[in-house]
Amino acid sequence: xxxxxxxxxxxxxxxxxxxxxxxxxxxxxxxxxxxxxxxxxxxxxxxxxxxxxxxxxxxxxxxxxxxxxxxxxxxxxxxxxxxxxxxxxxxxxxxxxxxxxxxxxxxxxxxxxxxxxxxxxxxxxxxxxxxxxxxxxxxxxxxxxxxxxxxxxxxxxxxxxxxxxxxxxxxxxxxxxxxxxxxxxxxxxxxxxxxxxxxxxxxxxxxxxxxxxxxxxxxxxxxxxxxxxxxxxxxxxxxxxxxxxxxxxxxxxxxxxxxxxxxxxxxxxxxxxxxxxxxxxxxxxxxxxxxxxxxxxxxxxxxxxxxxxxxxxxxxxxxxxxxxxxxxxxxxxxxxxxxxxxxxxxxxxxxxxxxxxxxxxxxxxxxxxxxxxxxxxxxxxxxxxxxxxxxxxxxxx
Numbered sequence: 001x002x003x004x005x006x007x008x009x010x011x012x013x014x015x016x017x018x019x020x021x022x023x024x025x026x027x028x029x030x031x032x033x034x035x036x037x038x039x040x041x042x043x044x045x046x047x048x049x050x051x052x053x054x055x056x057x058x059x060x061x062x063x064x065x066x067x068x069x070x071x072x073x074x075x076x077x078x079x080x081x082x083x084x085x086x087x088x089x090x091x092x093x094x095x096x097x098x099x100x101x102x103x104x105x106x107x108x109x110x111x112x113x114x115x116x117x118x119x120x121x122x123x124x125x126x127x128x129x130x131x132x133x134x135x136x137x138x139x140x141x142x143x144x145x146x147x148x149x150x151x152x153x154x155x156x157x158x159x160x161x162x163x164x165x166x167x168x169x170x171x172x173x174x175x176x177x178x179x180x181x182x183x184x185x186x187x188x189x190x191x192x193x194x195x196x197x198x199x200x201x202x203x204x205x206x207x208x209x210x211x212x213x214x215x216x217x218x219x220x221x222x223x224x225x226x227x228x229x230x231x232x233x234x235x236x237x238x239x240x241x242x243x244x245x246x247x248x249x250x251x252x253x254x255x256x257x258x259x260x261x262x263x264x265x266x267x268x269x270x271x272x273x274x275x276x277x278x279x280x281x282x283x284x285x286x287x288x289x290x291x292x293x294x295x296x297x298x299x300x301x302x303x304x305x306x307x308x309x310x311x312x313x314x315x316x317x318x319x320x321x322x323x324x325x326x327x328x329x330x331x332x333x334x335x336x337x338x339x340x341x342x343x344x345x346x347x348x349x350x351x352x353x354x355x356x357x358x359x360x361x362x363x364x365x366x367x368x369x370x371x372x373x374x375x376x377x378x379x380x381x382x383x384x385x386x387x388x389x390x391x392x393x394x395x396x397x
Contacts, residue, residue, distance in 0.1 A: 335358045
């Protein structure tokens with residue numbers, strides 16, 4: 001396509017957009033590099049936004065409201081300007097404009113706290129359905145509807161209940177039109193954010209050659225406020241700050257989402273900790289009250305760090321006389337050598353099989369300990385991440 005035909009095609013498109021919207025936003029001029037893309041972008045806007053069956057004033061207010069959550073301030077400013085009569089509201093020249101005070105109220109309306117959202121969802125779920133018509137934007141129902149739209153828009157992955165509530169209220173066809181509109185708003189935010197991020201990296205004009213060798217000057221478009229917006233800023237100083245300030249609503253909502261996720265993680269961690277605590281208490285009870293004698297030993301030092309009540313009762317020793325002492329003190333002299341050999345074997349291989357040893361009581365009596373006995377003494381030896389039971393039966397690392 002030659003430069004002249006390309007520019008002629010674009011000029012025709014810009015004029016069509018101007019007739020539709022009252023102005024030609026720089027939003028569309030960002031696609032000047034290819035008239036086909038520019039045309040497709042406008043056709044998308046017409047289908048999902050301008051020609052959508054949603055009420056004109058509702059669409060424009062909702063577009064402005066949702067654009068508060070976008071870090072690039074072009075969309076919120078451009079659509080606030082539409083609401084003030086600088087251009088056509090949602091492409092409808094018959095739609096009356098708002099006052100600056102009404103636009104200021106729209107921009108400054110606080111988004112509900114996260115703990116208020118369940119009540120709003122409940123009101124949508126229990127309201128008689130389907131609605132006969134779209135609610136007035138400024139009614140309580142209109143407020144709940146736009147909040148639902150914001151939740152779906154900002155957290156689509158967590159919005160199933162909100163979608164179900166709106167689908168029930170609006171009916172499937174109207175609900176799909178609403179989703180399509182929200183999708184276009186998200187596309188508009190993405191379009192402006194991406195172009196704004198690399199705007200300063202692109203020269204205002206660059207030269208390239210066509211396949212035919214013709215020189216073409218590309219005037220790389222920038223995302224800029226139109227002249228009518230510059231006039232708006234001069235005439236309504238009070239609107240400058242809420243329009244141009246950073247997207248505080250988006251930041252607060254994201255922080256709320258992050259806090260909710262962290263709280264959920266803490267709740268999960270707390271439940272796991274409680275379950276672990278309960279399991280530990282159960283294991284402790286089983287260990288302490290087992291009919292067998294249990295003795296836990298550090299396999300590196302050979303010292304006892306825990307034992308159960310059964311061992312103390314059968315041997316006659318106090319807990320203080322056992323804990324911290326070498327486990328070998330619990331064996332008779334006749335079994336001592338084999339006991340040391342068994343522990344050394346565990347240190348080397350982590351496994352001990354069928355060692356038959358004798359324990360001594362406080363009075364010097366002998367207690368036989370063997371794999372064949374049901375009421376044997378089980379020494380639980382620990383070595384790093386290895387745990388073995390010695391010497392009653394096989395020991396597994």
